[in-house]
Amino acid sequence: MSLRSTIIRAGLRGIELTRADLWLRPVARGAGVILMFHHVRPFRGDGFAPNRLLEITPEFLDTVITLVRDSGFEIIPIDLLAERLRGSGARPVGGKPFAVLTFDDGYRDNAEYALPVLRRHQAPATFFVTTGYAEGEARLWWLELEAAIRRLDRIALKMADGTARYDTKDAQQKQAAFDSIYWKLRAGDEEALLAHIATLARMADIDGRALTRDLCMRWPELAAVAADPLITIGAHTLTHPMLAKHSDDRARCEIADSRTGIEARLGMPVRHFAYPVGDPGSAGPRDFALAREAGFETAVTTRPGHVFPGHADHLHALPRVSVNGLHQNRAAMRSLLSGVPFMLWNKGRRLNVA
Numbered sequence: 001m002s003l004r005s006t007i008i009r010a011g012l013r014g015i016e017l018t019r020a021d022l023w024l025r026p027v028a029r030g031a032g033v034i035l036m037f038h039h040v041r042p043f044r045g046d047g048f049a050p051n052r053l054l055e056i057t058p059e060f061l062d063t064v065i066t067l068v069r070d071s072g073f074e075i076i077p078i079d080l081l082a083e084r085l086r087g088s089g090a091r092p093v094g095g096k097p098f099a100v101l102t103f104d105d106g107y108r109d110n111a112e113y114a115l116p117v118l119r120r121h122q123a124p125a126t127f128f129v130t131t132g133y134a135e136g137e138a139r140l141w142w143l144e145l146e147a148a149i150r151r152l153d154r155i156a157l158k159m160a161d162g163t164a165r166y167d168t169k170d171a172q173q174k175q176a177a178f179d180s181i182y183w184k185l186r187a188g189d190e191e192a193l194l195a196h197i198a199t200l201a202r203m204a205d206i207d208g209r210a211l212t213r214d215l216c217m218r219w220p221e222l223a224a225v226a227a228d229p230l231i232t233i234g235a236h237t238l239t240h241p242m243l244a245k246h247s248d249d250r251a252r253c254e255i256a257d258s259r260t261g262i263e264a265r266l267g268m269p270v271r272h273f274a275y276p277v278g279d280p281g282s283a284g285p286r287d288f289a290l291a292r293e294a295g296f297e298t299a300v301t302t303r304p305g306h307v308f309p310g311h312a313d314h315l316h317a318l319p320r321v322s323v324n325g326l327h328q329n330r331a332a333m334r335s336l337l338s339g340v341p342f343m344l345w346n347k348g349r350r351l352n353v354a
């Protein structure tokens with residue numbers, strides 16, 4: 001477990017013990033919350049699973065939806081978000097906060113496992129689709145890295161500052177290597193990241209394209225999902241780059257062309273966008289402006305936080321609350337819905353858009 005997730009777990013536990021979620025909620029809870037999910041699938045066992053934070057079980061999705069509604073949130077389709085936010089200043093005291101459910105990347109398990117749960121609850125949701133994944137071409141590099149480290153017993157990675165060597169025999173060594181390589185590469189240039197991970201994948205005989213085709217919905221599957229009135233399809237770029245690291249032209253093309261691409265393939269308007277990776281190093285003010293320029297009504301980051309009335313002026317930099325696979329319990333969820341952890345983590349900055 002990483003230091004960061006240990007701190008998060010301790011923080012959530014502290015909030016639960018002091019019941020701060022109850023007594024701070026009136027000031028900490030926003031007009032609403034946008035929840036972020038990735039994979040939804042049955043638990044696949046313990047061991048080396050460095051991307052586990054990006055997956056929850058169908059049972060936990062069921063628990064989350066129940067808890068969201070029991071906590072007083074109204075689950076609304078993303079098409080109502082902007083309007084609801086503009087009107088939220090005038091929301092009567094005691095009026096219901098809203099919740100928007102979003103699933104990133106277009107994984108096949110979203111159709112197989114999440115959609116039945118959403119239907120059972122009649123809960124609307126948005127699937128943010130990367131067109132390159134639907135084509136079976138773009139790379140899920142963080143999963144390639146996981147698959148390569150799982151298979152290799154030792155790794156030597158030639159980087160600009162010398163060769164990094166890792167023993168990767170047991171789960172603990174593999175986790176340490178993943179954390180080190182992941183953060184080293186993510187901090188740098190994206191072309192270098194993709195090249196290094198391609199090298200590791202080749203050494204481990206991992207076929208990245210097969211991984212994408214195995215995990216992501218293709219266009220006919222997306223068309224079937226999009227036909228469900230509960231589901232809104234949003235855009236998530238062409239190839240899932242960390243936009244802020246690329247030129248204006250590349251970023252503009254990734255944002256705008258993913259919209260027109262999905263509209264052409266599915267024959268429906270696309271009004272909402274999610275920034276890949278979505279932290280400040282991956283999506284900044286330039287990218288917020290490009291999403292607005294491309295005609296999106298809203299765009300969501302992965303900056304953590306609730307949504308406040310002031311976000312009506314920042315509809316292309318909306319924060320989300322990640323439903324983290326490492327914390328699949330009611331207490332953690334109650335804390336997140338209270339808004340209290342974000343008040344602490346964001347040091348009182350409610351909008352978190354700078």
Ligand SMILES: [Zn+2]
Pocket residue numbers: 104105236240275276277
């Ligand atoms: Zn994504």
